[in-house]
Amino acid sequence: xxxxxxxxxxxxxxxxxxxxxxxxxxxxxxxxxxxxxxxxxxxxxxxxxxxxxxxxxxxxxxxxxxxxxxxxxxxxxxxxxxxxxxxxxxxxxxxxxxxxxxxxxxxxxxxxxxxxxxxxxxxxxxxxxxxxxxxxxxxxxxxxxxxxxxxxxxxxxxxxxxxxxxxxxxxxxxxxxxxxxxxxxxxxxxxxxxxxxxxxxxxxxxxxxxxxxxxxxxxxxxxx
Amino acid sequence: xxxxxxxxxxxxxxxxxxxxxxxxxxxxxxxxxxxxxxxxxxxxxxxxxxxxxxxxxxxxxxxxxxxxxxxxxxxxxxxxxxxxxxxxxxxxxxxxxxxxxxxxxxxxxxxxxxxxxxxxxxxxxxxxxxxxxxxxxxxxxxxxxxxxxxxxxxxxxxxxxxxxxxxxxxxxxxxxxxxxxxxxxxxxxxxxxxxxxxxxxxxxxxxxxxxxxxxxxxxxxxxxxxxxxxxxxxxxxxxxxxxxxxxxx
Numbered sequence: 290x291x292x293x294x295x296x297x298x299x300x301x302x303x304x305x306x307x308x309x310x311x312x313x314x315x316x317x318x319x320x321x322x323x324x325x326x327x328x329x330x331x332x333x334x335x336x337x338x339x340x341x342x343x344x345x346x347x348x349x350x351x352x353x354x355x356x357x358x359x360x361x362x363x364x365x366x367x368x369x370x371x372x373x374x375x376x377x378x379x380x381x382x383x384x385x386x387x388x389x390x391x392x393x394x395x396x397x398x399x400x401x402x403x404x405x406x407x408x409x410x411x412x413x414x415x416x417x418x419x420x421x422x423x424x425x426x427x428x429x430x431x432x433x434x435x436x437x438x439x440x441x442x443x444x445x446x447x448x449x450x451x452x453x454x455x456x457x458x459x460x461x462x463x464x465x466x467x468x469x470x471x472x473x474x475x476x477x478x479x480x481x482x483x484x485x486x487x488x489x490x491x492x493x494x495x496x497x498x499x500x501x502x503x504x505x506x507x508x509x510x511x512x513x
Numbered sequence: 514x515x516x517x518x519x520x521x522x523x524x525x526x527x528x529x530x531x532x533x534x535x536x537x538x539x540x541x542x543x544x545x546x547x548x549x550x551x552x553x554x555x556x557x558x559x560x561x562x563x564x565x566x567x568x569x570x571x572x573x574x575x576x577x578x579x580x581x582x583x584x585x586x587x588x589x590x591x592x593x594x595x596x597x598x599x600x601x602x603x604x605x606x607x608x609x610x611x612x613x614x615x616x617x618x619x620x621x622x623x624x625x626x627x628x629x630x631x632x633x634x635x636x637x638x639x640x641x642x643x644x645x646x647x648x649x650x651x652x653x654x655x656x657x658x659x660x661x662x663x664x665x666x667x668x669x670x671x672x673x674x675x676x677x678x679x680x681x682x683x684x685x686x687x688x689x690x691x692x693x694x695x696x697x698x699x700x701x702x703x704x705x706x707x708x709x710x711x712x713x714x715x716x717x718x719x720x721x722x723x724x725x726x727x728x729x730x731x732x733x734x735x736x737x738x739x740x741x742x743x744x745x746x747x748x749x750x751x752x753x754x755x756x757x758x759x760x761x762x
Binding site: 407408410411413414415416417418419420421424428429432433436511512 | 566567568594597598600601602604606608609610611612613621622625626654655656657667670671673674
């Protein structure tokens, strides 16, 4: 058992850190798209449009019921064989697409619960002053639901950030891919992947701090 | 503003799960008239108000407010919105928008429904808050207000619609006794503006004082109606007599 090659790790860190923007970019793009999609899915689940509701239930069930890795492989390796438009989909896009759909399914359920948590009488009050369904959703219900769901949604963002490492399996050179390549030359696999782990850990810790701040900030809202 | 058409309701029916709650309501309300509905609970008083606002969808009946005529059985979305914009609704549990300040609660309909410029809506909201005696609470969220203050904002929100008819659904029933007075005072001020009002309440003293006409509902029907003196001093129907004996009107 040899000691850790700290010098190697310190030298490698800047190389891996160079891929942080890609990781954060994939996670951020996936999060924004997933939030929009999840909000739409959640509203549909609450309003229940005939037929569409059945499709949404199916969508949520499938993307919650199958592993993310399998979904990514389906999009990247599988779908292009069936749908010709997708033949040129690159690994990064496939990863973002997969992360979006997967996490949207989970986030939709949290947002739906948060929507249902808003006192029913506020729906009626909004209707009573003549607001349309979309006005009452956008101006009254969703802003309140967002506050309730926010801490949970940050959790999903953290999961998604870690999930970007699976893009490695689609041939994307992100932090894992870079570490793998470096280690292939140095044979210092433990050190290389430890660097990756520490960087992920640092990012997640920073997000958790942000989440704590968010929670106290949100709890204070509406109390003035 | 009040029009000369008044309000007319014909053959309004509503049942929940096969049980009739409104069993054919016919009612005319003159502009500026203040009508109070009394009766035991479960007799359809609140449902009548909610049906006029389509918070509960009536099964059948004709509702006319001003120049708008709605056939309940065939009401389209636009007609329902039109009806809601002509009727202000005050809820028993206030139902303020929790994510909006007192001023924003009142502005909401002006900005989103009437499409007034924000500055103008803010001016209107300030004027209404002054009338409700809450000028200093403009920037408070509902959570920071007492029940009485919240209900005054709720009334202000309904006043902002400048509705031809204001509906009050037991506006003081959820209040601690100490806040009831200030809410009734505000309703008196609303009445002084010649606002047409339809009020469901259990405050018999208030009903006697504010009403031009009192309706007694029982079993989804208007069983007896008349001036406060007729209803309280010379009730005819034995069900009304029993009800009054019980509530001590």
